[in-house]
Amino acid sequence: SQQGEEDPQALSIQEGENATMNCSYKTSINNLQWYRQNSGRGLVHLILIRSNEREKHSGRLRVTLDTSKKSSSLLITASRAADTASYFCATEKNQGGKLIFGQGTELSVKP
Amino acid sequence: DTEVTQTPKHLVMGMTNKKSLKCEQHMGHRAMYWYKQKAKKPPELMFVYSYEKLSINESVPSRFSPECPNSSLLNLHLHALQPEDSALYLCASSQEQGGSGNTIYFGEGSWLTVV
Numbered sequence: 001s002q003q004g005e006e007d008p009q010a011l012s013i014q015e016g017e018n019a020t021m022n023c024s025y026k027t028s029i030n031n032l033q034w035y036r037q038n039s040g041r042g043l044v045h046l047i048l049i050r051s052n053e054r055e056k057h058s059g060r061l062r063v064t065l066d067t068s069k070k071s072s073s074l075l076i077t078a079s080r081a082a083d084t085a086s087y088f089c090a091t092e093k094n095q096g097g098k099l100i101f102g103q104g105t106e107l108s109v110k111p
Numbered sequence: 112d113t114e115v116t117q118t119p120k121h122l123v124m125g126m127t128n129k130k131s132l133k134c135e136q137h138m139g140h141r142a143m144y145w146y147k148q149k150a151k152k153p154p155e156l157m158f159v160y161s162y163e164k165l166s167i168n169e170s171v172p173s174r175f176s177p178e179c180p181n182s183s184l185l186n187l188h189l190h191a192l193q194p195e196d197s198a199l200y201l202c203a204s205s206q207e208q209g210g211s212g213n214t215i216y217f218g219e220g221s222w223l224t225v226v
């Protein structure tokens with residue numbers, strides 16, 4: 001069974017607004033990684049947050065991790081039309097090397 | 112340079128054909144992966160190689176046969192596939208298998224259609 005669930009499944013916003021996506025998982029993890037996937041393309045790695053970290057930033061991205069609630073969020077600030085894509089969270093369990101993906105959030109940013 | 116290169120980008124094959132998907136990375140990574148992604152679904156792990164040895168096989172049917180000829184290359188040999196095997200096949204690599212800081216990088220994928 002899938003480790004992660006994401007919500008919302010789809011999100012539509014205007015350019016310049018912030019977008020927040022949430023991810024929940026079920027078991028203990030080594031790390032949690034966020035990826036972006038444009039339609040029909042491969043996965044682009046966005047950010048990795050270790051299980052002992054609570055928050056990380058990268059440019060317009062902010063990721064939080066709450067291991068007590070087994071949840072993470074990805075915030076994209078000042079969104080652009082080019083941010084339109086599917087976003088996946090993926091957890092790596094203690095077994096190592098096996099990423100289990102959430103169902104993904106489809107983000108649409110309207111110009 | 113965080114690049115994983117996959118060829119071909121698109122492949123159409125008949126159910127009796129034998130074909131191969133290829134993946135290459137020059138980042139010195141010692142772990143390589145194959146994932147399968149159906150339309151509108153998340154990727155699912157198929158195989159993991161660590162130091163050129165098969166480490167994880169997620170109960171994948173034998174019509175998919177992975178091969179790691181050296182630390183930079185990973186192949187997926189395909190034989191007697193079914194139409195339901197049509198999907199995007201993603202190759203990935205990371206410095207090591209596992210670890211708290213183990214960033215996994217993906218290629219652009221190979222679109223496979225079985226007719």
